[in-house]
Structures are given as C-alpha cells and as structure tokens.
Amino acid sequence: MRQSMTDGTWVSAARDIVRAGQRMDQSGWVPATAGNLSRRLEDGRIAITRSGCHKGFLTEDDVIGVHPDGTPVRDGDRSSAETLLHTQLYAHDPSIGAVLHGHSVAATILSMDEPTRALTFSDYEILKVFEGQTMHAATLTLPLFDNDQDIARLADVVAPELPKMRMGYLIRGHGVYVWGKDMFTALARLEGLEFLLACKLARLQKKG
Numbered sequence: 320m321r322q323s324m325t326d327g328t329w330v331s332a333a334r335d336i337v338r339a340g341q342r343m344d345q346s347g348w349v350p351a352t353a354g355n356l357s358r359r360l361e362d363g364r365i366a367i368t369r370s371g372c373h374k375g376f377l378t379e380d381d382v383i384g385v386h387p388d389g390t391p392v393r394d395g396d397r398s399s400a401e402t403l404l405h406t407q408l409y410a411h412d413p414s415i416g417a418v419l420h421g422h423s424v425a426a427t428i429l430s431m432d433e434p435t436r437a438l439t440f441s442d443y444e445i446l447k448v449f450e451g452q453t454m455h456a457a458t459l460t461l462p463l464f465d466n467d468q469d470i471a472r473l474a475d476v477v478a479p480e481l482p483k484m485r486m487g488y489l490i491r492g493h494g495v496y497v498w499g500k501d502m503f504t505a506l507a508r509l510e511g512l513e514f515l516l517a518c519k520l521a522r523l524q525k526k527g
C-alpha cells in the first residue's frame with residue numbers, strides 16, 4: 320500500500336481499496352456489507368466501492384469511478400449509498416486522498432450511549448497518529464452526529480463542522496468516517512481511532 324501512496328492511477332487506487340477492505344474486515348469493522356472506501360484519482364475523479372459489496376471480499380471490479388459531484392462515471396454503476404459523505408470530504412480539502420468508513424462494535428455502542436454531541440480522548444500516546452498532533456498530553460474531540468438515511472441531509476449537517484475536525488467523525492448507531500492524504504494514512508488513523516474507541520468502551524465497562 321505504501322508504494323501507491325502518491326500514485327493516483329486507477330489500478331493503484333483499486334488495489335489500495337481492495338487491500339484496505341480486507342484489513343478492515345479482518346479487524347471486524349465492516350460486518351455484513353457495512354462500510355465504504357474511496358480514493359482520489361490524479362484526474363480528480365474518485366474511486367469508490369460499489370454499493371452493497373462485502374468489503375472483505377472486494378475485487379477490483381467492485382471499485383467504480385464517480386465524478387467529484389458523486390455521479391457515476393459509467394451509466395448504471397451504483398456507487399456506495401454514502402458516496403456524498405466521501406465527495407464532500409474531497410471537495411472540502413484538496414489534500415485528502417483517501418476516505419474510510421466502518422461500523423465497529425465500539426463505535427456503534429459508544430455512539431448510542433453518548434448523550435452529548437462529541438466524544439473526547441485525552442492523554443493517549445496514539446493521539447499522535449492524527450494530523451498535526453505531536454504530544455500525547457492533549458484532548459482531541461470526535462464529533463457525533465445523529466444518523467440519517469437521507470445522506471444529502473446528513474452531509475449538510477456535517478459540512479459546517481468539517482473545518483474543526485482532527486480525528487474524523489462518528490454517526491450515532493452507525494459508524495465512523497476517517498480520512499488521510501493517502502490510503503496508508505487513512506488506515507493508520509482508522510486503526511488509531513478504533514483503538515481509542517475500544518479503550519474508552521473497555522474503561523466504561525470496567526466502571527460498570
């Protein structure tokens with residue numbers, strides 16, 4: 320995956336997505352057909368998972384092209400139902416090269432039990448995986464949005480918060496969105512965030 324970090328071709332994007340899907344599946348973060356993955360191509364279009372595929376068994380055929388506005392490059396292709404949440408990130412920040420979405424147990428439980436609009440994480444060494452973070456002694460915030468089957472409406476709620484986001488975001492009862500300059504970075508951030516969510520869940524369970 321590292322080799323294709325700066326390679327924006329279709330072949331490397333499809334390969335990154337297939338391999339990241341396998342990694343997310345092995346980690347238990349994409350049960351059934353949950354999750355979606357994308358990468359920005361050098362021509363500005365986006366390679367994204369086809370809707371309804373199992374992310375642990377993706378083939379390069381399950382990766383399809385969409386324009387920056389989310390419309391499919393090839394007529395009849397049905398990209399992820401959550402394509403707009405990916406395209407809004409690429410439009411928001413030109414440095415974003417890959418976006419990942421998963422439905423882990425920890426993300427689902429914590430998001431359903433949290434009454435406020437954010438989760439916070441303080442003093443973990445792994446905070447350093449996030450953009451611009453060089454110290455463990457800090458508090459980072461993960462915004463939490465209510466779930467909505469109307470993805471355009473959900474994207475409108477997420478949009479004003481994007482400039483403040485350092486870790487990604489969480490959707491209640493649903494899962495996380497995380498991104499990075501390339502697939503390697505996005506995956507590292509997803510692993511860091513899932514580690515933090517698992518720690519928070521374990522600490523809450525310990526308290527009873």
Ligand SMILES: CSC[C@@H](O)[C@@H](O)C(=O)COP(=O)(O)O
Pocket residue numbers: 350351352353354355368369370371372398399400401420
């Ligand atoms: C298994 S239901 C999950 C979907 O509703 C959705 O949230 C999801 O993550 C996957 O949708 P997809 O259209 O395959 O990208």
Ligand SMILES: [Zn+2]
Pocket residue numbers: 353354355401420421422493494
């Ligand atoms: Zn989802």
